Amino acid sequence: MSRYVTRYGIRAVATLYVGLLVGVPVGSVFFRALRPGLDSFWSQITTPPAVHALVLTLEVGALAVALNTAFGLAAALILARHRFPGAALVEALIDLPLSISPVVAGLALLLCYSSTQGLLGPFLSRHGIEVLFSFPSIVMACAFVSLPYVVREVQPVLIELGTDQEQAAETLGAGPFAIFWRITLPSIRWALAYGVLLTTARVLGEFGAVAVVSGSILDKTQTLTLYVDSEFTNFNSAGAYAGALLIAVISMAVLAALSVSQSRERQVL
Amino acid sequence: MSIEVRSLSKRFGQVRALEDVSFEVPAGSLMALLGPSGGGKSTVLRLITGLEVPDSGTVVIDGVDVTHVPVRSRGIGFCFQHYAPFRHMTVWQNVAFGLKVRRRPKAEIAARVQELLELVRLDELAARYPSQLSGGQRQRMALARALAVEPKVLLLDEPFGALDAQVRKELRTWLRELVERVKVTTVLVTHDQEEAMEVADQIAIIHGGRLEQVGTPAECYDHPANEFVLTFLGSATRHDGFWVRPHDLILTRDDAGNGPGVRQGRVTRITRLGFEARVEVTLEDESTTVVQLPRRELDRLEVERGDRVSVALGSPVPIGDVGTAQPVDQR
Numbered sequence: 001m002s003r004y005v006t007r008y009g010i011r012a013v014a015t016l017y018v019g020l021l022v023g024v025p026v027g028s029v030f031f032r033a034l035r036p037g038l039d040s041f042w043s044q045i046t047t048p049p050a051v052h053a054l055v056l057t058l059e060v061g062a063l064a065v066a067l068n069t070a071f072g073l074a075a076a077l078i079l080a081r082h083r084f085p086g087a088a089l090v091e092a093l094i095d096l097p098l099s100i101s102p103v104v105a106g107l108a109l110l111l112c113y114s115s116t117q118g119l120l121g122p123f124l125s126r127h128g129i130e131v132l133f134s135f136p137s138i139v140m141a142c143a144f145v146s147l148p149y150v151v152r153e154v155q156p157v158l159i160e161l162g163t164d165q166e167q168a169a170e171t172l173g174a175g176p177f178a179i180f181w182r183i184t185l186p187s188i189r190w191a192l193a194y195g196v197l198l199t200t201a202r203v204l205g206e207f208g209a210v211a212v213v214s215g216s217i218l219d220k221t222q223t224l225t226l227y228v229d230s231e232f233t234n235f236n237s238a239g240a241y242a243g244a245l246l247i248a249v250i251s252m253a254v255l256a257a258l259s260v261s262q263s264r265e266r267q268v269l
Numbered sequence: 270m271s272i273e274v275r276s277l278s279k280r281f282g283q284v285r286a287l288e289d290v291s292f293e294v295p296a297g298s299l300m301a302l303l304g305p306s307g308g309g310k311s312t313v314l315r316l317i318t319g320l321e322v323p324d325s326g327t328v329v330i331d332g333v334d335v336t337h338v339p340v341r342s343r344g345i346g347f348c349f350q351h352y353a354p355f356r357h358m359t360v361w362q363n364v365a366f367g368l369k370v371r372r373r374p375k376a377e378i379a380a381r382v383q384e385l386l387e388l389v390r391l392d393e394l395a396a397r398y399p400s401q402l403s404g405g406q407r408q409r410m411a412l413a414r415a416l417a418v419e420p421k422v423l424l425l426d427e428p429f430g431a432l433d434a435q436v437r438k439e440l441r442t443w444l445r446e447l448v449e450r451v452k453v454t455t456v457l458v459t460h461d462q463e464e465a466m467e468v469a470d471q472i473a474i475i476h477g478g479r480l481e482q483v484g485t486p487a488e489c490y491d492h493p494a495n496e497f498v499l500t501f502l503g504s505a506t507r508h509d510g511f512w513v514r515p516h517d518l519i520l521t522r523d524d525a526g527n528g529p530g531v532r533q534g535r536v537t538r539i540t541r542l543g544f545e546a547r548v549e550v551t552l553e554d555e556s557t558t559v560v561q562l563p564r565r566e567l568d569r570l571e572v573e574r575g576d577r578v579s580v581a582l583g584s585p586v587p588i589g590d591v592g593t594a595q596p597v598d599q600r
Contacts, residue, residue, distance in 0.1 A: 164353035167320055170340045171347040172367035172418060182370070186357045 026248060033241035044242035052219050053227035054246065060135070060223060061203045064142040068199050072150025073192065077184075079151070080158035097147045105144050106212025109137060113213075133215040138223060141209035146202040153195030157188050193258055200254050204247060270331035270421040270454050271296045272317060277326035279312055286312045290326070290480045292473050294422075299448050299455045301469035303462060304501070309478040310458045311350075314424050317456065318347050331421055346415030346423040346453070350430055352407045354399035360386070360410050361395040367418035385413040388447070405436045412444075416451060423448070425457040429464065441468055462502050466490070474498050493588055506558050508532070511585035515561035519581040520548060522570055530582030534558070536574050539567070548572065550580055 034041055044050065075094065079087060097105060112118050113132050115125035124131060131137050165187065169179045185192075207225040214221035216230060224247050231239035272294040279287040287309045294300040302310040315321040317328050319340035327336045335343050355363050364385055368378045386392040389409040399407055408428060415423060428444065429437040445468045448455050459465050465472045466486040474481040474489065474497075482494035493499035496512070505512050509530050537557065538549035546567045548560045558580055572578060 164349050164351065165355055167340075168347070168349060168353040168355070168414075169366065169370075171318060171320075171343075171345055172370065172414065173341045174366075174370040175341065178370045182366070183355060 029241060029244050029248065032237075033245035036238060040238065041242050041245070044239045045246055047239070049219055049222065050227060050239065050243060050246075053222050053224045053243070056135075056138070056222065057204065057224040060138050060142055061200060063139050064146060064203045065196060065199050067139070067143050068146055069150055069192070069196055071147075072195060072199075073154060075151045076154035076158055080155050081163070094148050094151050097145050102141075102145050102206065102208030103212060106141055106209035109140055109144065109209070109213050113137065132213055133217065133221055135221070137213040138210050138221060141213045142203040142206050145206055145209050146199045149198040149202065150192065150195035153191045153198070154188050157191040158184075161187050190262065193262070197254055197258050201251050204251055204254075271329075272300075272422055272454060272456065273329040274313065274317065275327045275329065277313065277316055277323045277328070279309075279316060279321065279323050285478050287316075287323075287478045290475065290478075292480060292483045294454055294456055294471070296331075296454050297452050298470040299445070299457070299468060301465035301472045302456060302458045302475055303465040303472050304460065304475040304481075306460055308476045310460075310475045311426055312478075313475065314347075314426050314456060314458050317422075318345050318424055319343050320347075344418075344421040346418065346420030348408075348411045348415050348423075348425045348428055350426045352399075352411040354402075354407055354410060356399055358398075359395065360391055360397050360399070360402070363399070363410055364413045364417050366414060371418065381417060385417055388416075388450075389413040403436075404432045405440060408432065408440060412447070416453070420453065423451075423453045423455045425455065427458055427460070429459070429461075437464070444468060466502070474501065476501070491586070493586060495588060499586055499588055504559070504561075505586065508558050508580065508582055508585075511582060512588055513582060513585045515547065515559045516545075517583040517585070518558065518560040519583050520550075520560045520562060520566075520570065520572065521579045521581065522572060522576070523579065532558075532580050534578060534580060536572055536576045536578055539572070539574060541567075548578075550578060552580070 045054070075090070078084075079091065110118075110132065113121040113124065115121045115130060115132065121131065129136075131140070161184075165183050166179050169183045174182065205225060206223075207229070210223055211226060211229070214223070214226065216222050216226045218230070222230065224243055228240045228243040228247070231237075231243060273292075275291050277287055277290045278285075290309070290313060292300075302313055304310050312321065316323050317330075319328075319335070319338065323336065327334050329335065330343065330345075355366065358366070361382055364382045365378050368381060373381075382395075383392065386395055389412055391406060391409055391413065394402065394406065399410065402410065412425075412428075425444075429440055432440065441464060457468070469486060471483060472486055472489055473483045476497055482489055482498045484492075489498060490502050493502065499505050499512055504515055506515055506518070507513075508518060509532060511530070532552050534550040534552035536548055537551045538547075540547040540549075541564060544564055545561060546564050548562065548567070549557055550560060551557050560580060
């Protein structure tokens with residue numbers, strides 16, 4: 001009897017916790033965004049600033065995710081397969097974005113690339129490159145905060161995988177490219193996909209670092225999260241809810257795409 | 270296609286893994302590299318494969334020096350100790366891999382894979398993934414995968430190491446037949462002397478990074494180059510100053526006197542192992558010797574614990590007289 005109480009008690013507590021912390025607030029965003037009706041929602045997300053913010057977010061997201069996927073894969077391969085001096089430092093630097101606040105990350109970029117007092121800013125400025133308050137700085141901020149995910153997902157899988165299969169492929173006549181495409185990549189593809197997913201979610205939701213480096217210039221450097229924030233502070237709560245819902249929907253679509261492809265290609269591993 | 274290794278040496282950091290190892294495997298024959306774990310046998314195999322580069326020495330396959338030829342161009346079939354199956358591929362895809370990366374025509378690949386799967390009796394399991402196979406089946410898949418590209422030589426690292434005793438014995442016989450049918454020069458690594466003696470045409474005994482002896486199983490057993498080979502290939506005991514195999518000692522009930530090679534003692538222990546028995550005799554000088562004899566012989570002698578017996582030297586093992594075996598290292 002008490003066993004059932006315990007079991008259902010734990011379930012109830014867990015459900016309540018997740019529900020109150022995540023379910024109800026996210027649900028209320030859906031509710032508030034859609035309460036005025038789909039037409040109203042649609043008109044809120046098709047205003048020029050909203051569309052611009054959406055396009056910018058997708059562009060920034062695509063570039064930052066692509067950069068961190070390529071870098072993450074390379075870093076994971078190098079760190080998992082080679083011992084070299086300075087490896088520990090690289091490991092620590094990769095983890096750094098997890099431990100420092102995005103606002104601090106933004107400030108760090110600001111200090112480095114400021115055209116008047118930055119470390120690299122004045123040099124770039126003299127060559128006509130303005131990093132801050134423009135597209136590059138937003139990509140850099142997003143890439144900065146989402147740097148660890150691909151590496152941290154892929155590296156342990158590579159270590160666990162070992163090099164036996166790659167060596168076997170080599171004895172069977174496969175060159176480096178064939179080994180990578182046919183053996184290494186398929187073996188780590190779910191870890192990689194999960195890393196990409198986490199990176200994407202992180203980039204779409206990034207606020208702090210982007211807020212600092214972009215200047216949140218309307219129709220220019222305003223991403224979706226910044227748009228939601230500015231609508232909210234400008235007392236356009238309908239626009240803010242609509243934007244928030246849009247972010248949530250995009251994130252969930254990415255998650256759904258992954259789980260669908262994963263279940264369709266179920267592997268026995 | 271013969272394999273020849275000449276004066277191979279290899280260090281890993283401070284560890285001397287291999288020192289001046291040379292031997293030759295005649296075309297079409299099966300050589301077993303035998304020795305205790307960590308003795309350097311696997312290193313020899315990885316050097317032949319090209320997965321390691323020797324510090325000095327050469328590897329010659331079919332008359333061609335391949336010491337600096339990349340792994341994938343050596344024409345080698347290699348079976349890893351734990352088979353290294355491609356876990357994301359089916360049995361069929363595993364076997365087809367070498368042919369696919371060589372861009373052979375599809376029809377040819379299909380025919381060849383089918384032929385090999387039949388050869389290793391896995392044709393009905395072609396659609397399975399390695400995780401759905403037993404140890405023995407995985408081993409056979411690894412063999413088929415290695416043989417698919419028609420290698421000049423086949424190298425097997427502890428091919429039966431991860432299998433249980435019954436499967437080991439079956440696969441051993443099967444491998445021997447397979448190698449004869451495919452006619453591929455084969456080198457296998459094992460730490461099991463019985464396995465080596467059963468499957469191999471020749472055995473090379475490697476210990477502490479050195480080659481102790483090369484020869485047929487009978488040569489090495491009957492004419493061991495040194496005490497290490499003698500004791501590694503089978504039990505041996507000292508009797509009256511000679512090394513002798515326990516089954517070459519003659520046990521008698523009667524007091525045979527104190528002739529050369531004959532000693533008296535008392536039976537202190539009898540162990541019956543299936544068809545044979547081991548009798549431990551404590552001699553008059555308190556040393557013990559072990560006699561191995563067929564059960565029927567023991568029953569005929571009616572020897573029991575505590576009885577006085579004589580132990581006579583049958584034929585001692587000549588150590589260092591290498592007979593027709595190839596010369597060994599000079600220490």
